[in-house]
Amino acid sequence: MTSVVSRELDPRLLEHRRELTGYCYRMLGSSFDADDAVQETMVRAWRGLADFEGRSALRSWLYRIATNVCLDQLSGRKRRALPMDLSGSPWQPVEASLAAQRPATAWVEPVLDRQVVPEDGDPAEQAVARESIRLAFVAALQHLPPRQRAVLLLREVLRWKADEVAQLLDTTVASVNSALQRARATLAGVGAEIDPRPLEPGEADLLRRYVDAFERYDIDAFVALLHEDATQHMPPFEMWLRGPADIGAWMRGPGAGCRGSRVVPTRANGSPAFAQYRPRAGGGHEPWALHVLEVEAGRIAHISSFLDLGTSLFRRLGLPVQPA
Structure with missing residues (x-):
């Protein structure tokens, strides 16, 4: 029909x-x-x-x-x-924080x-x-x-x-x-307004360094790009993190399976974004997350990581299922 x-x-x-x-x-x-x-x-x-x-x-x-x-x-x-x-306080960067999650319709x-x-x-x-x-x-x-x-x-x-x-x-x-x-x-x-922002000075170089640090999985270089109050959340999980130290601890700990990922730049929600492809057991890469970034004062201030956990997120968005 x-x-x-x-x-x-x-x-x-x-x-x-x-x-x-x-x-x-x-x-x-x-x-x-x-x-x-x-x-x-x-x-x-x-x-x-x-x-x-x-x-x-x-x-x-x-x-x-x-x-x-x-x-x-x-x-x-x-x-x-x-x-x-949903929560005024950030979560701990530990695997137990993954226990709480909600269906896609909640987010x-x-x-x-x-x-x-x-x-x-x-x-x-x-x-x-x-x-x-x-x-x-x-x-x-x-x-x-x-x-x-x-x-x-x-x-x-x-x-x-x-x-x-x-x-x-x-x-x-x-x-x-x-x-x-x-x-x-x-x-x-709730602190919301429509206030169109110009491109941040040096944003293109910041994003290039972000991609480089992520693909090399150099966490020291990665967290150096984050704002001191940077946040990250990962729907469908309820958890969210605040600060370079906790975001870095997560990436070194429960998130370490992302080592060896490939990322492809795109634009989502009016912001720079990256489609992440995580290493697949047995070789190759598989769709893992769409990261939407917010840049403030020359640093990454917010990372919204939408995980493709059996939801066919990439296919539904029209993103390639394999990195080029």
């Missing part, structure tokens, strides 16, 4: 797939749920296109459908989170930039698009009730006018403005 519909979709619908995927990802906190939501949006639009007859802009109509699909998906669901959202999941950020267009809009898919911001969005989430994204990220959002949500301008005010207050309370 899905493949047949995809082949028959009007090209005008497909032109909006990438931006709709970005919107649904921010709403749902999962690139895989976003793919499903966009597919459902396309199916509904395909079925209703004959009756649409240009009564409003096609793009606005698609966003209306996508919003309703996302609201349906979010009904009754618990919010997705990052491990640091904010990564998305590749190429799936959701426009390839061309206004540089300022691209900067906002990248900033609004950063993991911390997407996790903060999950604190908002679904309709507030939609209002904030439509107004603050997509720059829709209040009356356009009111029409999409079948509500009033006053209700939209009130929802936006409450959403802003909630995000401010």
Whole structure:
């Protein structure tokens, strides 16, 4: 059914797939749920296109459908989170910390930039698009009730006018403005804002040294690249670590199986990222983790390591299953 519909979709619908995927990802906190939501949006639009007859802009109509699909998906669901959202204190860098884990549906999941950020267009809009898919911001969005989430994204990220959002949500301008005010207050309370950042000076060299230290598994060189308050978390595990000493202790201890890995640069969640392939017993390498990095003041400040533990993460993201 899905493949047949995809082949028959009007090209005008497909032109909006990438931006709709970005919107649904921010709403749902999962690139895989976003793919499903966009597919459902396309199916509904395909079925209703004959009756649409240009009564409003096609793009606005698609966003209306996508919003309703996302609201349906979010009904009754618990919010997705990052491990640091669940515990105010870091864990110990010992194997016993791996005892607690949660299913994939509990976590904010990564998305590749190429799936959701426009390839061309206004540089300022691209900067906002990248900033609004950063993991911390997407996790903060999950604190908002679904309709507030939609209002904030439509107004603050997509720059829709209040009356356009009111029409999409079948509500009033006053209700939209009130929802936006409450959403802003909630995000401010969790320290989230959209603040596009320029490329850090020397970032390219920092990332090159990161790759070199990781592939040589030179932990002294690796931790020297970390910010003094650097953090790392590893969904699906609840544990998270803070500080170069503990991150280094983990890599020398329970994480030592990553020695000999290969890493391939990519971009995810508006940040530099690396697909890691760990040595496989018997030879070769296998998909292991997607590491999404945050750089601050010339150092690696955050490492979000999304482990591919039987979840086909790489395949679902469209990453190669073998390093080049």
